[in-house]
Amino acid sequence: MGRKRLQEPDGRPTVHTVAARAGVSIASASRVLNGVGGSPETVRKVRAAAAEVGYVPNAIARSLQSQRTELVALAVEDIGNPVYVAMMRAIEAVVAESGRQLLVHATGGRIDNETALLRRLAHRYVDGMIISPIRVTAEHLTALADSPVPVVVIGQLAEDAPMDNVRTDSRLGIALAVDHLVATGRRRIGFVNGPLDTVPGAARDAGFRAALARHGIPLDENLVEVGDFQYAAGREATERLLARAEPDALVCANDLIAVGALHTLLALGRRVPTDVALVGMDDTELARMMFPQLSSVSLGSAERGRKAAELLLQRIDDPALPPRRAQVAPSLVVRASSGTPVPAQPIREEVTS
Amino acid sequence: MGRKRLQEPDGRPTVHTVAARAGVSIASASRVLNGVGGSPETVRKVRAAAAEVGYVPNAIARSLQSQRTELVALAVEDIGNPVYVAMMRAIEAVVAESGRQLLVHATGGRIDNETALLRRLAHRYVDGMIISPIRVTAEHLTALADSPVPVVVIGQLAEDAPMDNVRTDSRLGIALAVDHLVATGRRRIGFVNGPLDTVPGAARDAGFRAALARHGIPLDENLVEVGDFQYAAGREATERLLARAEPDALVCANDLIAVGALHTLLALGRRVPTDVALVGMDDTELARMMFPQLSSVSLGSAERGRKAAELLLQRIDDPALPPRRAQVAPSLVVRASSGTPVPAQPIREEVTS
DNA sequence: CCGGTAGCTGTAAACGTTTCCGGGAGTCTG
DNA sequence: CAGACTCCCGGAAACGTTTACAGCTACCGG
Numbered sequence: 001m002g003r004k005r006l007q008e009p010d011g012r013p014t015v016h017t018v019a020a021r022a023g024v025s026i027a028s029a030s031r032v033l034n035g036v037g038g039s040p041e042t043v044r045k046v047r048a049a050a051a052e053v054g055y056v057p058n059a060i061a062r063s064l065q066s067q068r069t070e071l072v073a074l075a076v077e078d079i080g081n082p083v084y085v086a087m088m089r090a091i092e093a094v095v096a097e098s099g100r101q102l103l104v105h106a107t108g109g110r111i112d113n114e115t116a117l118l119r120r121l122a123h124r125y126v127d128g129m130i131i132s133p134i135r136v137t138a139e140h141l142t143a144l145a146d147s148p149v150p151v152v153v154i155g156q157l158a159e160d161a162p163m164d165n166v167r168t169d170s171r172l173g174i175a176l177a178v179d180h181l182v183a184t185g186r187r188r189i190g191f192v193n194g195p196l197d198t199v200p201g202a203a204r205d206a207g208f209r210a211a212l213a214r215h216g217i218p219l220d221e222n223l224v225e226v227g228d229f230q231y232a233a234g235r236e237a238t239e240r241l242l243a244r245a246e247p248d249a250l251v252c253a254n255d256l257i258a259v260g261a262l263h264t265l266l267a268l269g270r271r272v273p274t275d276v277a278l279v280g281m282d283d284t285e286l287a288r289m290m291f292p293q294l295s296s297v298s299l300g301s302a303e304r305g306r307k308a309a310e311l312l313l314q315r316i317d318d319p320a321l322p323p324r325r326a327q328v329a330p331s332l333v334v335r336a337s338s339g340t341p342v343p344a345q346p347i348r349e350e351v352t353s
Numbered sequence: 354m355g356r357k358r359l360q361e362p363d364g365r366p367t368v369h370t371v372a373a374r375a376g377v378s379i380a381s382a383s384r385v386l387n388g389v390g391g392s393p394e395t396v397r398k399v400r401a402a403a404a405e406v407g408y409v410p411n412a413i414a415r416s417l418q419s420q421r422t423e424l425v426a427l428a429v430e431d432i433g434n435p436v437y438v439a440m441m442r443a444i445e446a447v448v449a450e451s452g453r454q455l456l457v458h459a460t461g462g463r464i465d466n467e468t469a470l471l472r473r474l475a476h477r478y479v480d481g482m483i484i485s486p487i488r489v490t491a492e493h494l495t496a497l498a499d500s501p502v503p504v505v506v507i508g509q510l511a512e513d514a515p516m517d518n519v520r521t522d523s524r525l526g527i528a529l530a531v532d533h534l535v536a537t538g539r540r541r542i543g544f545v546n547g548p549l550d551t552v553p554g555a556a557r558d559a560g561f562r563a564a565l566a567r568h569g570i571p572l573d574e575n576l577v578e579v580g581d582f583q584y585a586a587g588r589e590a591t592e593r594l595l596a597r598a599e600p601d602a603l604v605c606a607n608d609l610i611a612v613g614a615l616h617t618l619l620a621l622g623r624r625v626p627t628d629v630a631l632v633g634m635d636d637t638e639l640a641r642m643m644f645p646q647l648s649s650v651s652l653g654s655a656e657r658g659r660k661a662a663e664l665l666l667q668r669i670d671d672p673a674l675p676p677r678r679a680q681v682a683p684s685l686v687v688r689a690s691s692g693t694p695v696p697a698q699p700i701r702e703e704v705t706s
Numbered sequence: 707c708c709g710g711t712a713g714c715t716g717t718a719a720a721c722g723t724t725t726c727c728g729g730g731a732g733t734c735t736g
Numbered sequence: 737c738a739g740a741c742t743c744c745c746g747g748a749a750a751c752g753t754t755t756a757c758a759g760c761t762a763c764c765g766g
Contacts, residue, residue, distance in 0.1 A: 012475075012501055014752055025716045030754060039714060056475035060416045061752030064721050069413065071456075071478075079441060080638065085433045092459065101478075103424075104457045106445065122365075122409035125424075125454075148365055231642055259642050266644040285433065289584055289612050289639075291619040367722055378746040383724060392744060414722030417751050708766090715760075726749080734741075 090305035173330035174207030234260025292336035526683035527560030587613025
């Protein structure tokens with residue numbers, strides 16, 4: 001049962017209602033309600049009137065006047081991927097702390113969705129956006145350049161793109177994983193990647209090949225599989241890979257893939273890490289949930305989210321700022337899935353000279 | 354006729370810009386841009402002018418006039434819980450299909466957060482809200498009743514609460530799990546629950562006790578543990594439980610808890626389902642990711658989200674609608690973690706009359 | 707005693723849309 | 737051919753704020 005409204009049989013109270021009830025002008029009412037100016041007597045009357053009618057300022061009208069929405073958008077591929085959950089949490093913390101709210105879009109990685117979203121920014125329903133595209137096309141770049149509100153991109157961008165950008169080095173991240181596996185005696189190292197036409201997919205592929213080469217390990221293409229960045233794809237890709245090769249370690253391009261790989265490995269009777277060591281990427285909470293717990297390369301998703309949010313808020317406050325870039329270094333978190341139990345041969349550094 | 358601002362040196366083009374450029378009034382320009390009315394000639398001129406200056410209508414001004422935001426909010430406890438991800442995806446689909454966007458809030462299950470959120474609705478920054486509180490207090494109810502915009506609640510509410518409501522029967526859901534375990538020969542059935550002062554926690558507790566009683570199985574309190582609804586709590590609660598009892602099956606109040614329980618079981622050398630059968634709840638994608646895959650009681654999270662979104666959109670369109678309620682029936686999804694390998698005794702139906 | 711100043715106040719003009727309303731022109735009907 | 741009817745158009749009024757500006761009072765110093 002709603003308690004009855006004291007005023008305004010049809011609509012909700014506005015500043016006019018309050019002003020009339022307090023016997024002052026709307027200007028005075030507005031000033032008092034915003035805490036700027038007003039004589040003690042006016043303040044008292046307006047406050048009382050506002051409380052009596054239960055006045056709450058209308059956010060839209062305020063936005064129209066202030067040209068600010070106090071909303072910030074985040075566009076990611078897949079809100080089900082825990083890496084984006086971590087990012088989202090970090091961003092939300094920063095954004096909320098500034099009194100704003102976060103609007104989340106799931107793009108499904110579809111380019112048309114992403115560019116449509118960027119174009120919609122022209123409607124100015126939001127003060128800024130953080131976007132983490134897995135593919136970057138020319139359309140993206142023009143849409144980004146045309147945007148009337150600030151946009152921060154999480155992910156690799158052309159070197160000279162004059163926009164705020166937060167990045168990591170997933171190529172180096174893959175190298176960390178490979179180095180670790182080599183150091184623990186693995187030599188037949190497989191790789192389950194996401195699509196090669198995505199920015200992270202391409203970077204991780206390059207990183208894998210470079211790392212193997214650096215260790216002088218010839219690449220066996222049978223040990224490389226590609227799916228998308230989802231769990232099911234990881235599972236199936238690993239099935240295909242195991243059908244034609246027998247790796248002693250698997251590097252996966254993200255944790256969802258790694259979880260799928262783990263499932264296939266266990267289902268096919270491989271022991272992890274005894275038979276096959278497993279390393280994922282993104283270091284999501286999922287990695288800690290598995291049994292055995294998954295080693296994973298952290299790309300600092302929370303940190304990247306936090307930095308992106310800070311860059312965005314600063315730019316909103318001062319659009320004249322020069323474009324800035326933040327970088328987060330990858331790091332390897334070793335857990336049971338690639339633990340050190342299997343130095344089948346004495347560990348030796350391949351290249352020591 | 355003093356044309357005020359034909360050019361826009363600093364700002365973006367408005368309908369005034371377009372109207373001036375096309376040589377018509379802003380009324381005509383607006384009509385053409387909205388596709389209502391206008392002579393062919395006017396339409397041509399306005400369209401051309403709009404294209405030339407790259408006009409995009411301002412969402413805020415439009416909202417002020419229309420009293421609509423085209424935004425819908427969703428408030429859930431934890432965006433990391435895959436059950437809410439599923440719900441969110443379903444809601445997002447319905448909401449997007451109606452041309453609106455979804456604003457997601459994470460409440461952390463904190464009552465003050467939730468009521469603050471509900472009160473903020475008075476600012477009307479959003480056309481409506483879907484909220485899924487795990488506790489329901491008197492504050493919630495007054496805040497809900499006072500809300501100037503429609504709110505749909507997912508979860509149990511007082512029977513006579515006159516508001517749109519989508520619910521399931523998790524009590525019955527637990528019963529399905531227990532029935533299944535009993536039917537496959539388990540008798541020492543443990544239960545890892547969430548907090549008893551939450552609505553789902555209380556319902557699931559009651560359901561568990563009632564189901565055991567119905568089967569004539571005396572309840573051993575050593576087989577019941579409580580944590581919160583998170584993974585870590587499930588892991589720890591299961592450790593405590595196994596330290597003092599030896600169940601042959603575990604029912605968990607949600608999938609996160611079940612995943613934690615699985616981790617502990619495997620870490621302590623129990624075979625699943627041979628030694629201990631495991632059933633989770635919510636049937637999230639997490640359940641399928643585990644090895645062995647988890648049986649889980651589906652509470653139709655996607656379905657509930659979809660229905661809630663539909664109820665909300667309908668109410669936004671017609672606020673005079675009577676309060677409605679939708680119910681989604683639970684169902685058990687049996688997978689490997691509670692497979693049928695152990696009918697120690699012949700299966701029998703307890704009550705057949 | 708008077709001019710200046712500080713502090714309040716109200717009027718009105720923004721912000722950018724949509725829409726009501728009245729008027730004008732053209733077309734159809736009786 | 738007059739009246740009615742249909743379109744189309746532009747002016748102006750909303751929607752609910754904030755704020756620039758000017759006027760008013762009261763007080764102070766000279």
